[in-house]
Amino acid sequence: MFDEDESLYTIGTVAKLIEEHPETLRVWERNDLLRPDREGYQRKYSNNDLKRLRFIKYLMNEKRLNIAGVKQLTSMYSCWYKRNCSGGAGKNSPVQVNESKPCWKLEGTFCLVASDKAEMCNSCDMLRNCTGCTKCKE
Numbered sequence: 001m002f003d004e005d006e007s008l009y010t011i012g013t014v015a016k017l018i019e020e021h022p023e024t025l026r027v028w029e030r031n032d033l034l035r036p037d038r039e040g041y042q043r044k045y046s047n048n049d050l051k052r053l054r055f056i057k058y059l060m061n062e063k064r065l066n067i068a069g070v071k072q073l074t075s076m077y078s079c080w081y082k083r084n085c086s087g088g089a090g091k092n093s094p095v096q097v098n099e100s101k102p103c104w105k106l107e108g109t110f111c112l113v114a115s116d117k118a119e120m121c122n123s124c125d126m127l128r129n130c131t132g133c134t135k136c137k138e
Helices: 011-018 022-030 047-061 067-074 117-122 125-129
Strands: 037-039 042-044 097-102 110-112
Touching: 011 022, 011 047, 022 047, 047 067
Parallel strands: none
Antiparallel strands: 037 042, 097 110
């Protein structure tokens, strides 16, 4: 089985694939828009990282967001840093989707609607790793 989260690509390879300068990718990483794995000092990107990068580029180029805007928007995706995200669904799917929130992983699909607030919060790595956080625990 193919692992979409396996770190395969160097920063130079990824920069060529998405047609951006490697320093641009470093800036995006410094601003916590993505978190590539590291082998020593070398960044290693997965296929899902590539999808995130393409989504970031789409938000900046097509939606005209700056880094702060992209950071704000991606913070609303509970699966942004999550490994093994299953992706979204199409408009005609039997599951309910949020048509105002395109899926970063599968182009042409939308994020699924959480059935309740606890479902969203239980998948949040930030909440699980935070001590004293109460925002979603209400």
